[in-house]
Amino acid sequence: MARTALIVIDMLNSYEHPDAEALVPSVREALPGIGMLLKRAEASQAPVIYVNDNFGRWRSHHGEILQGALEGRYRDLVEPIKPDENALFVVKARHSIFYETPLAYLLGRLEVRHVVLCGQVTEQCVLYSALDAHIRHYEVTVAVDGVAHIDGELAQAALRMMERNMSARLTTSHAIAFGDGTT
Template sequence: MSKSALVVVDMINTYDHPDAERLLPSARRAVAGIGTLLGQARKAEVPVVYVNDNFGLWRSHHGELLDTALAGRHADLVEPLRPDENSLFVLKARHSIFYETPLAYLLGQLGVSRLVLCGQVTEQCVLYSALDAHIRHLDVTVVRDAVAHIHEDLAVAALRMMETNMGADVRDAEDVSF
């Protein structure tokens, strides 16, 4: 089996943006699946990489982002997913986890050839990240009950595109093995 990494996309979040109200119900449902994945990955000693928007605060570090999210109105969505002492953290600027980040280098250093993607938003950051992983010849698993969406119809289409066009393995959290 390929060496895997669990990548948690944009879940350290204040939910203080224009689409938050549409995203919140789906994010609440995704937390359980992401929690399952975190438990499985940590037990298997698989690298867990949080790749997160920086809220436009370029001087921020991951601890500050976590503190800001935990102090927000939706800390209940962040607390169960908080990074542990072994978690890795990469800041991103926009959409893809690879765009202008050191993630590809980090994955190479770790010998990772398979990404298990979870987080938000299915039809945006998760989709673009899966495509960028695919063009880097990485195997991709997208966990359907551990991703959150703004537009359900677009999320369904995005999951189908990832599976059909990118060869992504789309499955539920309980069916993921590391």
């Protein structure tokens, strides 16, 4: 059976960007699902990997990114899902979690073949990450109640594309188990 990892995409965010006001309500809706996934992954000792944009700050590291998000206007969106001491962290600069990052190498070292995606933004980073995972032959699950969007219609289209074109399994956080590598 494939080992499963939880990938938390771009949730360490200060929300100081033009789309923030459209995104924030959806993030609030996704937080309980993401929280549930984090608890389940931790209980099963599944790898939890935060892959986060560096927001163009090329000298930053995960601690600075987290601190900036916690000091932002929407600390309440970051605090409940901030990484614990066991979480792994990969910095990205573009939409996909794989593009020019060491994530594929890390997943290989962890013997992961199945990724559960949650985070933001469904119609952008989550979509491109699911595609890149699919073309690398990973099994992909997307927690539909653990992803946030800017545009609801585009998000629904993106989810349909992930399911249809990338063989992603779409399900809720309640239906995802990490212990035996299956969902």
